[in-house]
Amino acid sequence: xxxxxxxIATLTCLMFLALLVSxxxxxFVRAPELNADARNSRTIYEEYGRERGPIxxxxxxxxxxxxxDNLYNFLRTYQQGELYAHSTGYFSVAFNSITGVERYxxxxxxxxxxxxxxxxxxxxxxxxxxxxGGVELTLDPDVQQAAVDALNGQRGSIVVLEPDTGRxxxxxxxxxxxxxxxxxxxxxxARANYDALVADETQPLIxxxxxxxxxxxxxxxxxxxxxxxxxxxxxxxxxIDAPTEYTPPGTTHAINNxxxxxxxxxxxxxxxxxxxRQSCNTPFAIAAVDLGEDTVREQAEAFGFGQSLxxxxxxxxxxxxxxxxxxxxxxxxxxxxxxxxxxxxxxxxASAIANDGSLMKPYLVDRTLxxxxxxxxxTNPEEYSVAMSENTAQLMTDMMVDVVANGTGYRAQIxxxxxxxxxxxxxxxxxxxxxxxxxxxxPADNPEVAIAVVVENGGYQGFGTDGxxxxxxxxxxxxxxxxxx
Amino acid sequence: MTAAPRAAxxxxxxxxxxxxxxxxxxxxxxxxxxxxxxxxxxxxxxxISAGAxxxxxxxxxxxxxxxxxxxxxxxxxxxxxNGLGIAVxxxxxxxxxTSHASSQAVFTLLGLTVAVLTVVVLRxxxxxxxxxxxxxxxxxxxxxxxxxxxxxxxxxxxxxxINIAGFSFQPAELAKIFLAVFFAGYLVVNRDNLALAGPKFxxxxxxxxxxxxxxxxxxxxxxxxxxFQKDLGTSILFFxxxxxxxYVATDRLSWxxxxxxxALGGGFVAFQAFPHVTARFTVWLNAMDPDVxxxxxxxxxxxxxxxxxxxxxxxxxxxxxxxxxxxPQANSDFIISSIGxxxxxxxVFAVLSLYLVIVVRGLRSAAYVxxxxxxxxxxxxxFVIALxxxxxxxxxxxxxxxxxxxxxxxxxxxxxxxxNWIVIGLLLRVSNAAREPQIRSSEPLPPAWEYDGGGEPPxxxxxxxxxxxxxxxxxxxxxxx
Numbered sequence: 001x002x003x004x005x006x007x008i009a010t011l012t013c014l015m016f017l018a019l020l021v022s023x024x025x026x027x028f029v030r031a032p033e034l035n036a037d038a039r040n041s042r043t044i045y046e047e048y049g050r051e052r053g054p055i056x057x058x059x060x061x062x063x064x065x066x067x068x069d070n071l072y073n074f075l076r077t078y079q080q081g082e083l084y085a086h087s088t089g090y091f092s093v094a095f096n097s098i099t100g101v102e103r104y105x106x107x108x109x110x111x112x113x114x115x116x117x118x119x120x121x122x123x124x125x126x127x128x129x130x131x132x133g134g135v136e137l138t139l140d141p142d143v144q145q146a147a148v149d150a151l152n153g154q155r156g157s158i159v160v161l162e163p164d165t166g167r168x169x170x171x172x173x174x175x176x177x178x179x180x181x182x183x184x185x186x187x188x189x190a191r192a193n194y195d196a197l198v199a200d201e202t203q204p205l206i207x208x209x210x211x212x213x214x215x216x217x218x219x220x221x222x223x224x225x226x227x228x229x230x231x232x233x234x235x236x237x238x239x240i241d242a243p244t245e246y247t248p249p250g251t252t253h254a255i256n257n258x259x260x261x262x263x264x265x266x267x268x269x270x271x272x273x274x275x276x277r278q279s280c281n282t283p284f285a286i287a288a289v290d291l292g293e294d295t296v297r298e299q300a301e302a303f304g305f306g307q308s309l310x311x312x313x314x315x316x317x318x319x320x321x322x323x324x325x326x327x328x329x330x331x332x333x334x335x336x337x338x339x340x341x342x343x344x345x346x347x348x349x350a351s352a353i354a355n356d357g358s359l360m361k362p363y364l365v366d367r368t369l370x371x372x373x374x375x376x377x378x379t380n381p382e383e384y385s386v387a388m389s390e391n392t393a394q395l396m397t398d399m400m401v402d403v404v405a406n407g408t409g410y411r412a413q414i415x416x417x418x419x420x421x422x423x424x425x426x427x428x429x430x431x432x433x434x435x436x437x438x439x440x441x442x443p444a445d446n447p448e449v450a451i452a453v454v455v456e457n458g459g460y461q462g463f464g465t466d467g468x469x470x471x472x473x474x475x476x477x478x479x480x481x482x483x484x485x
Numbered sequence: 486m487t488a489a490p491r492a493a494x495x496x497x498x499x500x501x502x503x504x505x506x507x508x509x510x511x512x513x514x515x516x517x518x519x520x521x522x523x524x525x526x527x528x529x530x531x532x533i534s535a536g537a538x539x540x541x542x543x544x545x546x547x548x549x550x551x552x553x554x555x556x557x558x559x560x561x562x563x564x565x566x567n568g569l570g571i572a573v574x575x576x577x578x579x580x581x582x583t584s585h586a587s588s589q590a591v592f593t594l595l596g597l598t599v600a601v602l603t604v605v606v607l608r609x610x611x612x613x614x615x616x617x618x619x620x621x622x623x624x625x626x627x628x629x630x631x632x633x634x635x636x637x638x639x640x641x642x643x644x645x646x647i648n649i650a651g652f653s654f655q656p657a658e659l660a661k662i663f664l665a666v667f668f669a670g671y672l673v674v675n676r677d678n679l680a681l682a683g684p685k686f687x688x689x690x691x692x693x694x695x696x697x698x699x700x701x702x703x704x705x706x707x708x709x710x711x712x713f714q715k716d717l718g719t720s721i722l723f724f725x726x727x728x729x730x731x732y733v734a735t736d737r738l739s740w741x742x743x744x745x746x747x748a749l750g751g752g753f754v755a756f757q758a759f760p761h762v763t764a765r766f767t768v769w770l771n772a773m774d775p776d777v778x779x780x781x782x783x784x785x786x787x788x789x790x791x792x793x794x795x796x797x798x799x800x801x802x803x804x805x806x807x808x809x810x811x812x813p814q815a816n817s818d819f820i821i822s823s824i825g826x827x828x829x830x831x832x833v834f835a836v837l838s839l840y841l842v843i844v845v846r847g848l849r850s851a852a853y854v855x856x857x858x859x860x861x862x863x864x865x866x867x868f869v870i871a872l873x874x875x876x877x878x879x880x881x882x883x884x885x886x887x888x889x890x891x892x893x894x895x896x897x898x899x900x901x902x903x904x905n906w907i908v909i910g911l912l913l914r915v916s917n918a919a920r921e922p923q924i925r926s927s928e929p930l931p932p933a934w935e936y937d938g939g940g941e942p943p944x945x946x947x948x949x950x951x952x953x954x955x956x957x958x959x960x961x962x963x964x965x966x
Contacts, residue, residue: 013841
């Protein structure tokens with residue numbers, strides 16, 4: 001009977017060999033593929049199980065990982081969640097989703113970044129659990145809070161930049177939401193909260209500052225057209241055509257000035273300065289047709305229109321449309337037709353003028369830190385483009401100072417500080433109230449802040465709104481907060 | 486048959502040392518689980534460790550006394566598996582907020598007691614031959630118990646449990662042992678008949694038809710068990726047990742081939758006829774398919790267990806540091822994936838190696854033991870351990886379709902643990918007989934040092950003709966009361 005017993009032994013060994021091969025297939029050969037499968041929640045559990053690094057604003061951690069007694073070990077916790085929601089984003093295990101800085105700086109926060117290799121080695125030797133590094137934002141909490149207060153619950157967005165660096169001092173999108181609602185480990189609650197936020201008509205999850213439905217800019221776009229005019233031989237005090245009504249070639253549709261008023265003294269001509277101060281439409285329409293579509297577009301692109309930008313979140317490119325007719329080009333010149341912008345883009349326009357024509361690349365992440373808060377990297381300011389000559393920038397500054405000092409933007413005045421700005425009222429249709437805009441910077445001679453404000457559909461003012469009465473005072477209070485630091 | 490070992494080394498010192506190592510493995514795993522998952526040692530750690538060491542060494546000493554020549558590797562291997570199993574179950578208790586580890590520990594104590602009792606009470610395994618047909622009756626009754634209304638319970642779709650006074654028991658586990666005893670007793674008597682040549686078919690020497698009847702009957706019984714209890718795994722085990730013992734008894738490969746074909750045929754019929762078997766095949770073949778994954782009774786479990794093993798990789802997440810709790814039934818049917826996740830491929834290989842050690846040592850005892858009954862019993866029980874491990878790990882790793890079986894000695898389950906320890910006890914007993922020095926009464930007793938410490942006997946594994954003198958001894962063994 002020993003022969004068959006030996007054969008049974010051989011068979012047993014073969015069976016076990018097959019098992020070893022099968023186990024090797026799963027744990028070694030196919031492991032990368034299985035680990036990458038979206039249904040393998042361990043990947044995200046591991047990120048939670050690791051102590052994720054903090055997101056820091058002005059030396060205060062605003063997002064932390066709190067130890068909890070469950071599968072994930074740590075609960076991502078958002079202090080002042082609503083204030084920073086659109087910058088920080090959220091880290092949700094319930095639906096395996098990461099947004100905002102949480103997502104774009106995930107390699108540092110989650111600890112997998114190459115820059116953290118040394119720390120990982122140290123943790124391995126000392127036996128510490130792997131930890132993520134910290135991310136320090138450029139936001140200024142006072143300015144951020146002032147922007148939220150200024151909007152006062154009205155749907156819209158405020159972006160504040162430091163013109164000579166591109167640092168984002170404030171980026172607010174209202175309505176906001178509490179990321180803790182989505183970060184909760186209670187999957188059912190997270191799902192319900194998420195569904196409620198998605199179903200909310202006011203779309204709180206959308207970051208209006210950089211990625212919402214783009215806005216019609218209205219008259220604030222005249223700053224772009226005016227820059228193109230100055231760059232192409234116009235002077236602020238030259239008299240240009242500024243009729244009360246202008247019908248572009250190839251159409252019967254007349255363009256009027258706001259309120260169908262005469263521009264300047266009613267002679268049919270006005271200076272560029274006067275046109276901007278009063279926010280006339282016709283002189284810009286005529287000038288755009290005169291300059292041609294390409295010239296205006298190139299100027300817009302120099303400001304960043306149609307260009308890719310990440311702050312590190314991706315900023316939806318603003319659009320200067322292809323205009324099929326001169327009528328469309330004329331409309332576009334003062335921000336109507338299909339011109340669509342993000343508040344970030346308009347803050348960049350203001351910032352480029354403030355910085356002598358040099359547009360600095362906006363950025364939100366100031367520094368990345370190791371888990372021991374040693375500095376891993378510092379973001380160096382970077383020029384994004386040269387939007388105009390220094391001379392043009394100076395002339396634009398002077399004109400925009402005039403808009404605030406003597407024109408539609410007077411409500412943005414700050415005592416003792418020279419403020420430059422431009423208002424906008426972007427008409428949408430006869431049934432939907434217009435958006436109220438203001439862009440500007442201060443102090444005009446040595447700019448510290450550039451700002452863009454948009455309030456959707458006139459906010460509480462509804463149809464009676466305009467940029468000067470609604471957006472300009474908001475810009476004033478936010479700039480005041482920024483300058484008083 | 487084989488020659489008797491010339492000078493057996495009892496190997497008690499190696500067993501002592503290996504037992505200590507086995508306890509250290511279990512206790513160490515328990516410590517790591519708690520350090521990894523909770524960051525601290527459990528409060529009762531010292532008491533538990535001392536208790537485990539005391540119990541294991543007591544078992545070692547009793548076996549040393551009752552079966553001094555028993556294989557020294559089997560007990561420590563089983564202890565290591567059992568200890569590791571408790572640690573992993575404790576790990577899952579922490580993950581899922583349950584408390585199964587303590588009951589598993591109690592059953593381990595009981596199991597070890599039963600194993601020792603088996604060795605102590607059963608002074609000679611050949612006594613079991615007297616109970617050949619009694620075993621058949623008991624085995625069959627045990628197998629059918631779950632079908633009795635009121636007594637049997639259906640869990641996860643399989644009716645393989647009985648409930649007595651609040652305790653659940655899987656009688657098939659015990660039936661496995663009784664049927665092994667019956668098969669061994671029956672086959673050792675009828676092996677010549679079964680080995681008789683019958684008609685030839687496709688160059689395959691078939692047995693005579695009337696001798697084919699028992700295997701057909703066994704096959705039919707297994708299918709019946711499958712049908713009524715929806716228990717694929719147990720029917721595979723019984724069938725494998727029977728065919729392997731038949732093969733050992735007759736040395737006729739045709740039995741294996743016929744058995745294999747019948748098993749495939751039965752599997753195919755089951756695949757066609759029973760939706761739950763069809764579902765298992767679908768899961769096996771298309772596990773990653775999202776539809777199969779999301780379907781009720783779909784591949785979620787298997788896929789999640791594969792994810793766990795994959796995330797463990799070569800070295801594992803470390804005990805207490807993975808997420809084994811995600812896998813449903815992680816402490817019973819899928820415990821190998823918990824081990825794979827936290828101890829890695831190396832850990833799984835180690836566990837499989839321990840099983841292989843037990844199985845090969847069992848088969849070696851079968852080869853060396855001098856009576857046919859012992860050979861059949863030991864080889865049958867050893868093979869059934871191997872088959873069970875193969876079916877479980879093969880099912881989890883999708884080598885074969887998944888069947889509901891648990892990993893012997895490691896997985897959660899009192900009845901399974903008790904019965905597997907009885908099997909270990911029986912293997913120890915047979916191995917003692919295999920390694921006992923054969924002393925002819927005509928020769929004077931050699932001094933102890935001549936066969937003590939002389940190392941393992943040389944293992945002569947060359948085939949022998951059936952007419953070798955050892956066979957005559959076996960004939961004598963048949964005549965024992």
